[in-house]
Every structure is written in structure tokens, then in C-alpha cells.
Amino acid sequence: MTERPILRVRGLTRLYGRTVACRNVSFDLWPGEVLGVVGESGAGKTTLLKCLSAQVEPTDGTIEYDTRADGLVDVFALSEPARRMLLRTDWGIVHQNPRDGLHMGVSAGGNVGERLMAVGARHYGNIRSEVLDWLDRVEIDTGRIDDRPDTFSGGMQQRVQIARNLISRPRLLFLDEPTGGLDVSVQARLLDLLRQLVASTGVAAIVVTHDLGVVRLLAHRLMVMRGGEVVEHGLTDQVLDDPQHAYSQLLVSSILQV
Amino acid sequence: MYVAVKGGERAIENAHRLLAEERRGDPAVPELTLAQIDQQLAHAVDRVMTEGSLYDRELAALAVKQARGDLIEAIFLLRAYRTTLPRFGASEPVDTGEMVVRRRISATFKDIPGGQVLGPTFDYTHRLLDFTLAAEGAPVAAAEEAEQSVAAMPRVTDILGRDGLFEAETAEDDAPVGDVTRDPLEFPADRDLRLQVLARGDEGFLLALGYSTQRGYGNNHPFAGEIRLGEVDVEFVPEELGFPVELGEVTVTECQMVNQFKGSATMPPQFTRGYGLTFGHCERKAMSMALVDRALRARELGEEAAAPAQDEEFVLAHADNVQATGFVEHLKLPHYVDFQAELVMVRAMRDAAEQDNSRKVAAE
Amino acid sequence: MTSDETTAAFGAEHVAGYNFAYLDEQTKRMIRRAILKAIAIPGYQVPFGSREMPLPYGWGTGGIQVTASVIGPDDVLKVIDQGADDTTNAVSIRAFFAKTTGVATTERTAEATLIQTRHRIPETPLREGQVLIYQVPIPEPLRWLEPRESETRKMHALAEYGVMQVSLYEDIARYGRIAKAYNYPVRVHARYITSPSPIPKFDNPKMDRNPAIQLFGAGRERRIYAIPPYTAVESLDFDDYPFTVEQWPESCALCGATDSFLDEIVTNDKGGRMFICSDTDYCAGRRAENGEETAA
Ligand SMILES: Nc1ncnc2c1ncn2[C@@H]1O[C@H](COP(=O)(O)OP(=O)(O)OP(=O)(O)O)[C@@H](O)[C@H]1O
Ligand SMILES: [Mg+2]
Numbered sequence: 019m020t021e022r023p024i025l026r027v028r029g030l031t032r033l034y035g036r037t038v039a040c041r042n043v044s045f046d047l048w049p050g051e052v053l054g055v056v057g058e059s060g061a062g063k064t065t066l067l068k069c070l071s072a073q074v075e076p077t078d079g080t081i082e083y084d085t086r087a088d089g090l091v092d093v094f095a096l097s098e099p100a101r102r103m104l105l106r107t108d109w110g111i112v113h114q115n116p117r118d119g120l121h122m123g124v125s126a127g128g129n130v131g132e133r134l135m136a137v138g139a140r141h142y143g144n145i146r147s148e149v150l151d152w153l154d155r156v157e158i159d160t161g162r163i164d165d166r167p168d169t170f171s172g173g174m175q176q177r178v179q180i181a182r183n184l185i186s187r188p189r190l191l192f193l194d195e196p197t198g199g200l201d202v203s204v205q206a207r208l209l210d211l212l213r214q215l216v217a218s219t220g221v222a223a224i225v226v227t228h229d230l231g232v233v234r235l236l237a238h239r240l241m242v243m244r245g246g247e248v249v250e251h252g253l254t255d256q257v258l259d260d261p262q263h264a265y266s267q268l269l270v271s272s273i274l275q276v
Numbered sequence: 277m278y279v280a281v282k283g284g285e286r287a288i289e290n291a292h293r294l295l296a297e298e299r300r301g302d303p304a305v306p307e308l309t310l311a312q313i314d315q316q317l318a319h320a321v322d323r324v325m326t327e328g329s330l331y332d333r334e335l336a337a338l339a340v341k342q343a344r345g346d347l348i349e350a351i352f353l354l355r356a357y358r359t360t361l362p363r364f365g366a367s368e369p370v371d372t373g374e375m376v377v378r379r380r381i382s383a384t385f386k387d388i389p390g391g392q393v394l395g396p397t398f399d400y401t402h403r404l405l406d407f408t409l410a411a412e413g414a415p416v417a418a419a420e421e422a423e424q425s426v427a428a429m430p431r432v433t434d435i436l437g438r439d440g441l442f443e444a445e446t447a448e449d450d451a452p453v454g455d456v457t458r459d460p461l462e463f464p465a466d467r468d469l470r471l472q473v474l475a476r477g478d479e480g481f482l483l484a485l486g487y488s489t490q491r492g493y494g495n496n497h498p499f500a501g502e503i504r505l506g507e508v509d510v511e512f513v514p515e516e517l518g519f520p521v522e523l524g525e526v527t528v529t530e531c532q533m534v535n536q537f538k539g540s541a542t543m544p545p546q547f548t549r550g551y552g553l554t555f556g557h558c559e560r561k562a563m564s565m566a567l568v569d570r571a572l573r574a575r576e577l578g579e580e581a582a583a584p585a586q587d588e589e590f591v592l593a594h595a596d597n598v599q600a601t602g603f604v605e606h607l608k609l610p611h612y613v614d615f616q617a618e619l620v621m622v623r624a625m626r627d628a629a630e631q632d633n634s635r636k637v638a639a640e
Numbered sequence: 641m642t643s644d645e646t647t648a649a650f651g652a653e654h655v656a657g658y659n660f661a662y663l664d665e666q667t668k669r670m671i672r673r674a675i676l677k678a679i680a681i682p683g684y685q686v687p688f689g690s691r692e693m694p695l696p697y698g699w700g701t702g703g704i705q706v707t708a709s710v711i712g713p714d715d716v717l718k719v720i721d722q723g724a725d726d727t728t729n730a731v732s733i734r735a736f737f738a739k740t741t742g743v744a745t746t747e748r749t750a751e752a753t754l755i756q757t758r759h760r761i762p763e764t765p766l767r768e769g770q771v772l773i774y775q776v777p778i779p780e781p782l783r784w785l786e787p788r789e790s791e792t793r794k795m796h797a798l799a800e801y802g803v804m805q806v807s808l809y810e811d812i813a814r815y816g817r818i819a820k821a822y823n824y825p826v827r828v829h830a831r832y833i834t835s836p837s838p839i840p841k842f843d844n845p846k847m848d849r850n851p852a853i854q855l856f857g858a859g860r861e862r863r864i865y866a867i868p869p870y871t872a873v874e875s876l877d878f879d880d881y882p883f884t885v886e887q888w889p890e891s892c893a894l895c896g897a898t899d900s901f902l903d904e905i906v907t908n909d910k911g912g913r914m915f916i917c918s919d920t921d922y923c924a925g926r927r928a929e930n931g932e933e934t935a936a
Contacts, residue, residue, distance in 0.1 A: 035540065099798045106802070121806075125813055128806045135809065136802025142812055142878040164813045284728040285735075356694040360658065460687035460862040463790045589788055599860045602697025603777065609699065609729050612722045612903050613759045613918055617821035617840035619904065620886040625815055 022084050024049045024190055024222050025070070030079035032065050038246040039065035043079070045241065045251065049189070052216055052223045054237030054254060056230060056269065062246040063226040064114070064194055070224060071111055071192045072101050083108075083190070106136050110183025110221075114195040116175035119182070120167045126153065126178050127163040133186040152181040156211060173204040177211070184215060191216075191223040197232055209235045230270065234258060242266045299344050313337040322527075322556025323347055327597065328354030329457070329476050331526050331555050348478075352598045359457065366453060368511040368520050372504065372530045372553075373431050379505040382432045384534055390429030395505060396557070432502040433532045433549065442534065442547045463589050464575075470592060474569055475553060477595030479561040485585040486567030494571050494583030498550060501534035505557050529554045531562035535570050540578045548577065661708040662740045667691055671709035671864070675855060678866035683828025684796070685779050690862040700733055701859025703756050703775035707737065710771060710855070711754060716744045718752035723760035723901065723918035730758070747921050759822075761843040763900045763922040766852035768869060774837045776858040779865065781825045781835040801833050804876065812881055821886070827874045828867055836873075842885045842901045847873040892917045895926035 023046035030043040040062035047053055055063050068074040070081060072093050082090040083104070093101065105111070113119035120129050130149045131139075139145050150160050156177040167175050176196060183191060196212065197205040213236055216223055225236055233240055233254055240257045242250040242265065250263040261267045300307065314321055314337040324336040328351045336354055343349035379395025382388050394400075408414050436442035454469045456476070461469060474482065489495055507527050511520035533550035537543070550570025552562035572588050574581035584590055594600060659665065667689075674688035693701040711717065717737055721730040725747040733756060734745050746752050749764040758775040766772060782792045785803045795801070804825060811819040818824075824841035828834045836844055837856060847854060847867060854867040867873060877883040891898040893914045900922055902915040917923035 035542075102798055102800065106800075121803075124806060125810060127813055128810050131809060132802050132806050135805035136800065140805075140877075140879050142809065143880050145809065146813075284726045284731040288728055288731060352696070355692045359692040360662075360664070362664075457692065458689045460689055462687065463788075589790070593789075598692070599697045602699060602701075603860060604698075605696060606698030606777070609758075610722045610727055611759070611838075613840050613901065614822040614838050616901070616903055616918070617842065617886060620888070621819060621821040624886075625817070625819070628816060 022090060023047055024051075024084045025224075026080075026082040026090060027070065028080050028082075030066070030069055030081065031077050032062075032069055032074065033077045038062075040069070040243070040246045043241075043248055045248075047190075047222055047224065049084075049222050050220045051239065052225060052237045054233030054240045055224065055226045055243060056228060056233055056240065057243035058228065058269075061243040063228075063243055065246075066243070067192055067194050067224065067226045071109060072105065073111075106133055107186050108189050110186070110188040110191040112176070112179050112183060112191065112193040112196050114198055116167065116172070116179055119179045120175060122166065122168040124166070125164045126158065126167055126170070129167060129178055130181045130185055132182065137186070148185065149181075152185050153178075155184075155215070156181040157207075171204075173200050173208055176200070176208060180212070180215070184219060184221070187219065188221055191221050193223060193225045195227055195229075196225065197227070197229065205232075212236060230258065242269065299342070308341055310334055310337040310341065313340050319557065320345070320347060320350075322554070322558050323479060323561070324350045324354055325556055326554040326558050326561060327351045327476055327478065328358065330354050330358040348597050348601050352601070355598055365512065365515075367523065368513060370508040370510060370526070370528070372508055372528065373429075373434065375429070375504060375506040375508045375528075375530075376525075377429050377504055377506040380429055380502065381500070381504075382502045383500040384432060384502075388429075388432055388435070397559075429504070431504075431532065433534065436501070436534070436547060440546070443537075443543075443549060445549060461592060463592075465588065465592060467573075470572055470588070471551065471553075471565075471569060473592045473595055474565045477565070478597035478600070479558070479564065481595055481597070481600075482564035482568050483560060485571070485591060486564035489567050489571050489583065489585045494574065494581070494586045496550070496567075496570050496574075496579075497536035498533040498567055498570065499535070500563065501532045503529070503531045503559060503562065505529045505559070527556050529556070529558050529562045531559070531566045533563070533566040533570055537577060543577075548573070658740055660713075660741055661711050661737065662694075663691065663705065663708045668709040671705055674864045675706065675709065675866060678855070678864050679853070679868050681832075682867055682871050683826075683832030683834040683865060685834075685863040685865045687862055688864050690859045693859065695733070695736065697860040698777055699729060700756070700758060700775040702857030702861075702864070703758070703773050703859075704733060704736070704857070705859060706773050706855050706857035706864060707754060707756050708740075710773075711737065711741055711743060713741070713743060715753045716746050716751055717741075718746050718749060718755045718921075719757075720755065720760060720762070720919075720921075721758040722903075723762070724920040726920065748925075749919075749921050759838050759840075760901070760918060761839055761846045763897075763917070763919045764925070765846075766850055768851040770852040772850075772852050772854050774839075774854065774856045776835065776837040776856045776863070777860075779835055779856065779858040779861050779863040781823075781833050796832060799831065804833055808876060808878065808881075812878070818877060818881060818883070824883075825876050827876060829871050830874070833876070834865060834867075834873075840886065840901060841875065841883070844873070844875045844883070845885065849873070888915055890915045892923060892926075895923045895930065897923065897926055 025047040028044045031041045032039045043066060055066060057063055065074065069076045075094060081093045083093050084090050111119065127146065127149045130152055131145045134145050134148065150163060153160050153163060158174055158177055167178050170178065197208055200208065209232060225232065227233060237254045240252060240254045241248050242257065242263065244265045250257055250261065250266045257266060258270055261270045314333050317340065320340050321333055321336045324339055324347055325331055325333070328336065335357065339350035339353040342353060377393060379397060380390065380393045382392065433442055437444060448466055454466065456469050456472045461473065507525045509525050510523045512523050513520045531552035534547045535550055537546055537548040539545035548570065550566040552565030552569065554562045568585055568591060571585040572591060574586040581587070670689055674686045678684065678686045690702065690705060693704055695701055695704060717734065719725065719730045719734040721727040724730065737743065738745055749755065749762040752770065754771050754773065755762065756773045756775065761772065780792055782795055782804060785807055786792050786795065808818050811817065820841065822840045823835060823838045824844055826834050826836050826844060826847065836847060849870050849872060851869050853869055856865045875883040888902045892900060892902060894916050897917055900917045900919055903918045905914050905916060906912065907914055
């Protein structure tokens with residue numbers, strides 16, 4: 019493993035008018051590591067993720083990403099072309115709502131193959147076989163390759179999104195409530211799948227969720243947010259088994275009570 | 277041997293003659309004069325001037341006559357004439373506060389300085405066909421001479437503005453006013469260009485969009501702050517003189533919609549403006565324009581912008597009826613070649629599908 | 641047809657009060673600047689201040705403005721629509737220029753210096769010094785994939801063309817082939833994806849390394865773009881599904897050509913069909929040649 023973090027975040031703040039969406043967030047993410055971000059609704063999780071993935075500009079603070087060519091660079095100092103290039107090659111984003119992450123009018127195969135074509139793949143047969151391979155890996159019946167995602171179930175749509183992102187072998191994956199809106203048994207299978215994929219591809223990931231079950235399964239490390247601030251940060255097991263901050267304790271106990 | 281359809285030229289020539297004949301109609305019926313159109317079909321002339329963006333009643337009346345009453349065709353004619361005219365410069369902004377008002381109403385205050393002036397309007401008429409109009413020559417009862425107000429009537433929005441309740445209208449920058457008939461429109465468009473496109477935009481299109489905002493597709497809680505009709509002076513500053521000289525006067529209709537605004541991080545809650553202005557008397561158009569102008573400001577004011585009327589690219593790209601009618605009607609032009617290419621393609625695809633099927637049947 | 645004949649058809653009176661080629665010189669200069677920029681950046685759509693013309697939008701106002709800006713008194717003009725000189729819109733546009741410029745007009749591709757076209761590229765190969773002016777309804781090749789101008793301009797700027805390739809992929813997945821018969825997207829000079837205008841894909845190969853200047857005018861959409869002489873123009877495809885052009889089982893019923901784009905003529909209501917060249921000049925030329933041969 020390299021000595022450099024893949025993502026280094028310092029003093030990240032984002033305001034909306036007078037609303038503090040997130041304030042003074044700092045952390046390092048290491049290659050292959052999965053970081054969970056939990057907190058109640060409105061805590062600033064999505065805002066944080068959008069800043070990290072360069073979709074929303076922070077009011078203050080820096081986000082540095084370890085590019086393949088130049089090492090750590092400030093993401094917002096990159097030119098827009100370079101940033102958009104990162105977004106469709108090195109990074110992957112799994113949106114909470116599949117509608118934001120998929121072209122609903124394009125077949126599952128077209129969705130999954132898009133990133134290959136965006137970087138110049140021009141052999142239909144090869145694109146197709148790689149797409150089939152990825153559909154198989156995310157456990158989607160390969161016979162559905164030419165069906166449109168709006169004919170898929172919510173869980174299947176999430177899996178198409180995951181395949182669409184992982185096909186470009188990204189080094190960093192952003193997931194916003196990847197299991198939100200799915201029923202419990204589908205959630206469990208999707209989590210299992212994600213865990214396998216993360217382990218087998220070595221991709222680093224940041225998972226935002228309000229579900230402690232998700233982070234317990236996926237995340238090596240955990241950040242607890244409240245009112246836009248990180249109130250606790252540590253190894254997942256430590257935070258869950260021995261929460262220090264009063265709010266973390268409340269969060270953990272409320273789950274255990276169920 | 278087959279001879280491909282020839283003689284397009286003769287066909288066109290003949291079509292033009294037929295058109296001229298039909299335009300004139302039965303020669304036993306007296307021919308319309310431009311003065312008649314100007315005087316008795318004044319709203320048609322007003323609309324053609326507004327959407328043709330050229331203030332000339334006589335030319336507009338001619339266009340209406342030449343177009344046989346097809347107003348979009350008349351607008352097209354006027355625009356095609358306008359485009360060839362030399363450009364001396366831009367006039368000074370007209371001051372509608374100094375308007376010689378013939379009609380002025382506000383839906384926001386019962387009484388206002390200068391009073392409400394109903395003026396010439398269809399409002400409050402009963403829409404019963406008036407058969408006395410079918411008979412020619414019936415004398416018209418003279419209207420009471422309105423008391424000509426000497427003091428100019430202040431605009432309602434200016435009255436509200438004094439209390440800070442209404443947003444001030446300030447130029448976005450010092451740049452000269454753009455001209456959509458000279459420069460390509462780029463998005464996002466500045467307000468001056470947006471208002472120009474709306475002023476030239478199709479009345480029916482803007483009416484429908486404005487209406488849609490009242491039905492929940494991007495509501496902005498409008499009040500007709502003021503609608504005024506009357507004459508304003510047009511002034512121009514010749515470079516060699518350096519001071520404004522009066523060129524003449526034009527009739528305009530202005531509508532200022534007053535809209536609710538809840539405030540944002542940078543702006544306190546206040547009323548915001550939707551603005552409509554037309555040549556002549558085009559009240560429906562001015563009101564629709566004001567509704568759509570305000571709807572298009574959603575993004576600027578930090579409001580959710582999801583409705584069609586709030587979608588700048590959609591609205592501005594489709595408001596122009598001369599563009600729209602040209603492109604819709606161009607479907608009349610031959611498309612033999614493209615259709616042939618499609619035919620070849622569809623046949624090949626059908627053949628492939630058929631072969632596929634027969635292979636499957638054979639395999640079974 | 642000569643300009644005299646057209647003038648006669650449209651009223652012999654001189655169009656007083658209008659400049660040569662209708663547009664004023666300042667407007668022409670503005671359009672020429674746009675054309676120069678377009679030639680400097682092959683395939684890039686240059687916004688320009690399109691004027692309102694006395695012909696309707698969608699009927700060639702872009703092509704007409706481009707022609708009006710480059711035409712000079714010594715030019716010889718040919719105007720075609722669907723490959724033919726005698727279709728009504730071609731006649732009307734030719735008459736417009738005959739009336740406003742008095743230049744010589746021709747139906748012969750080889751004799752023309754300027755050729756304004758809608759939907760076709762002549763079959764007779766063009767040569768250096770000729771200018772082919774296309775009428776373009778929708779200049780944006782990405783429009784069907786992304787309706788927003790602000791976004792498509794960014795996609796061009798960053799050469800983000802993945803979605804275009806995806807649309808070809810979708811065709812193959814669904815139909816087993818790329819199902820675009822006309823307006824088939826091209827990549828110009830290995831950079832900009834460009835609309836060839838609604839020519840049949842049969843004509844696409846003619847755009848590639850063509851010795852003539854190819855200018856494209858879209859009046860309603862206010863865009864001009866260009867392909868300079870000898871510029872590489874590649875029709876998009878996949879390595880294993882290469883670009884192909886349509887073929888006919890028959891040859892032209894009039895001249896016997898097997899290499900030209902054929903229009904299908906329905907001869908009766910019992911399924912009778914015949915095929916003839918869409919390019920009337922090409923067909924007439926071949927027939928004249930054949931006649932001479934048989935006569936000799
Ligand atoms: N575009 C925006 N404009 C204004 N305020 C915003 C915007 N996006 C988020 N906020 C505010 O920022 C705060 C954090 O919102 P965020 O969406 O990041 O929360 P979250 O933790 O993802 O919540 P949830 O679990 O409900 O998804 C909230 O107060 C929210 O209202
Ligand atoms: Mg969220």
C-alpha cells in the first residue's frame with residue numbers, strides 16, 4: 019500500500035445562505051479503505067459527499083485527490099475538463115435515487131458500457147462481453163442486458179448503477195444511501211455484494227447512510243455527523259461498541275433498542 | 277419513359293397568381309384600404325407591430341392585407357422588411373411614468389394617485405354578437421370626454437418601491453442593450469435579451485405558458501400591479517448633438533405584475549416584478565409576457581425551477597412564431613432523399629428479421 | 641435554367657432598394673467572419689447573428705445567408721434540393737439570387753462555383769475552388785441526446801462524446817445495426833462531432849477529404865460551421881460494425897447508373913416501382929454521354 023492517502027480533506031465547510039450544511043470536516047482516506055458517514059436527516063451527509071465528489075463547491079477548505087499522474091492535487095484547482103474526466107473514469111458515484119445515476123431511456127447494457135465508450139472503446143463485441151461480465155458480477159440476469167432500467171426493480175437499478183461505475187475500475191467510489199428505499203432482504207444481498215466487490219477490486223469508498231447496519235457491514239472507519247459537524251470519528255467497531263460522544267451513544271442505543 | 281416531375285418554376289408562378297386572385301376575392305366586393313385596416317382592425321395591426329418589432333401602422337396594415345388576415349404571415353412580412361432597414365442607433369428608454377394615459381388599472385389598490393381609468397376595453401362587455409354592427413353606417417354614440425389628468429400618473433410599482441416593498445429595477449451592467457435580431461442568443465440569457473424575445477414572442481404561446489403558471493406549473497402568486505395604455509415620447513441622442521431630441525410618440529401597453537417573494541440569504545422578503553411591454557394595445561400579450569418574465573426569474577431568485585414556463589432554454593427557444601412556423605411548415609418541403617434512405621434501411625431490417633425467423637422455424 | 645428565365649418567372653422588375661445579394665455589406669462581413677472562424681475550427685458550430693430573411697425559417701435561411709455573404713458577380717450558382725435543380729424550393733432560392741445578384745446560374749455541377757444544397761451532395765466529384773453550401777435545420781448532432789444548448793456546448797468543448805457512441809450501441813443492441821439512415825453523425829478532423837445535415841449516409845463518404853470548401857448554415861438556430869478542403873471526416877461506427885452505405889438492387893432506370901443515390905418512383909397502385917437518380921444533373925449528363933456513345 020502507498021504511503022499517500024487517496025483523499026485528503028481539510029477544514030471542509032459548505033454554507034447555504036445562513037444554513038450550515040457542513041462545517042470544518044477533515045479526514046484522510048486511504049486506498050482500499052471504506053469510510054462510513056452516519057447521522058440523522060439533515061446532518062449534512064449528502065452535502066459532504068457532493069463536495070467530496072466535486073458536484074458542489076465548498077465554501078471553505080480543501081479536498082485533495084491522489085491523481086495517477088500528479089499525486090495529490092486540489093480537486094477544485096483542477097480545470098473543469100480534468101475534473102469531469104475524473105468523474106467518469108477514476109471516480110464512481112452511486113446516487114441515492116437511481117434516476118440521477120442512470121439514463122432511464124437507455125438499455126442496461128448501454129448504461130453499463132457508457133464509461134468504456136466515453137474513453138474510446140470502439141469494439142461492440144468487446145464492450146458487450148465486458149458489460150455481460152459486470153452484469154453477472156452484480157447478479158443481474160444477463161438476458162436482461164437490452165432491457166431498460168425503468169423496467170427493473172429498485173434493487174436491480176442500484177446494481178446496474180454499481181456495475182456502471184465499477185466497469186471503469188475506479189479508485190474511489192461515492193455511495194449515497196445505496197440501500198435506501200430497498201426492503202430488508204434486498205438490502206442484505208446488496209450489502210453483501212458491495213462488500214465482495216469492494217474487497218475484490220480494492221476500490222476505496224465513502225458510504226453515506228443513516229443506517230448503522232450498513233456501516234457495520236461495509237465500513238472500516240466511521241464518522242458520526244450532527245448539525246453539519248463531525249462529532250465522532252474512529253474505527254467502526256470502536257465507535258459502535260464504545261461510542262464516546264453523547265450523540266453517538268444515542269444513535270447506537272436507539273439502534274440496539276430495536 | 278418516365279419523366280420526373282418538372283416545371284417547379286411554372287407551378288410556383290401559377291400558385292402566386294392564384295394567391296393574388298384569392299387575396300382579392302370577389303371583385304364585386306370593395307377592396308380593403310390600409311386606412312380601414314389600421315382603423316377598424318386596430319388590434320391586428322397592434323399585434324403585427326409588436327411581434328414584428330416594428331412600429332409602423334401603415335406597413336403593418338399592408339402586411340395584414342397582403343397576408344389575407346393571417347397574422348403570423350403578416351408578422352413574418354414585417355420582420356423580413358425590418359431586417360433590411362439601416363440602424364441609426366438605439367433610442368433613449370421610453371419613460372412610461374410620463375405616459376399620456378388612456379387606460380390605467382391596478383388590481384392591487386382600490387384607489388391610486390391619478391385614479392383608475394377604464395378606457396377602451398372589452399372588459400365588462402357582454403360577449404353577445406352585436407348585429408347592429410352587421411349593418412353598415414350606424415352612427416356611434418360619442419364617449420364622454422375623460423377628464424384629462426394634467427399631472428402624470430405615477431406607476432403603482434414606484435409607489436410600492438418607495439417603501440422598499442418592491443424590488444428596485446437596476447441594470448445588470450453598463451453594457452449596451454443587446455439585440456436579439458442581430459446577435460445570437462446564448463444561454464443563460466441576460467434579462468434585456470429575455471425581455472426582447474418575450475416581446476417578440478407569440479401571443480398564444482406566452483398566453484398558454486402564463487396560464488400554466490397560474491395552474492400550479494411554477495406558481496409565482498401574481499397580482500396585476502398595473503396595466504397602462506397610452507402614448508409615450510421616443511427620444512434619440514444624435515451623436516453630433518449630444519442631447520436627446522424627440523422623434524415622435526408611440527402607443528404602448530405596459531403590464532407590471534407584482535409577485536410574492538419569500539426572501540433569500542441576500543434579499544429580504546419583498547415583492548418582485550414581472551414585466552410586459554408591447555406596441556399598441558395588446559393587453560393580453562403584455563400580461564402573459566409579465567407572467568412568463570417573472571417565471572423565468574426563478575433561478576435568479578433562488579426558487580425551484582421545474583415548470584416549463586421557468587425553463588429559459590425551452591421558453592426562449594420556442595417563443596418566436598416566425599421561427600416556429602417556418603420549421604413546422606418546412607415539413608411540406610420534399611424529403612424524398614431522407615425518406616428513401618429510411619426505406620432502404622427499414623427494408624433491410626425487415627429482411628434480416630424475416631431470415632432470423634425462418635432460421636428459428638427451421639431449427640425447431 | 642438561366643438567370644433570365646428565373647427572373648422572368650418571378651417578375652422582371654428589378655428589386656430596387658436592396659443590396660447585391662440582399663444582405664447589407666456589414667451583415668455580410670459579420671457572416672464572413674463567422675465563416676472564417678468556422679473554417680479555422682473545422683466542425684465547430686460558430687454562433688452568428690442570423691438575420692430574418694424574406695424566406696421562411698427551415699427553408700434554407702442559413703444556407704441563403706452563407707451564399708449571400710460569399711457570392712460575387714463572377715460566381716456561377718447552382719441550387720439543388722433532394723439532388724434536383726427543379727424542385728420548387730431550389731427553384732425559389734435560385735430565383736432569389738438571380739433576382740438579387742444577377743449572377744449566372746447553372747444546373748451543371750462541374751460548371752458551378754457555388755452550390756447551395758439541401759439534403760444531398762452531388763454525385764459528380766467536386767474540385768478545388770468550388771464551395772458547397774449546406775442548408776442545415778438542426779446543427780447540433782447531440783440535440784437528440786441532450787436538449788440543452790448550455791450542456792451540449794460543454795460536451796463539445798470537452799469532447800465528451802460517450803453518449804453519442806452509446807446511441808449507436810443502442811441501435812446495434814436493438815436492431816443488429818446502426819439504424820441511422822440520414823443525418824448520420826461524423827467526426828471532423830478527429831475532433832468535433834458534427835451534423836452532416838440531413839443528407840443520406842450514402843453521401844457521408846463524399847465529405848471526407850473533399851477538395852471543395854464545405855460550409856453549413858443554420859439560420860433559425862444561428863450557427864455556421866465548416867469543413868475545409870481535404871479535411872478528414874469520419875462517420876461514427878464500431879470496429880466490428882463498420883459504417884456502410886445503402887445499396888439498391890437496381891440501377892437507374894434512365895441512365896443505368898449503379899453508383900448513385902436512387903429515388904424510388906411509385907409508378908402505379910399495384911406495387912409498380914422504378915428507381916432513378918436523385919441527382920438530376922448527374923443523370924442527364926450520363927444520358928447525354930450514353931446517347932453520344934450509341935450514336936457514334
Ligand atoms: N441546495 C441546498 N440549498 C439550501 N440548503 C441546502 C441545500 N442542500 C442541503 N441544504 C441544507 O443543508 C443541510 C444538510 O443537508 P443534507 O442534504 O446534506 O443532509 P443529509 O444528512 O444528507 O440528510 P438526509 O439523511 O435527509 O439525506 C440541511 O439543513 C439542508 O436543508
Ligand atoms: Mg442525504
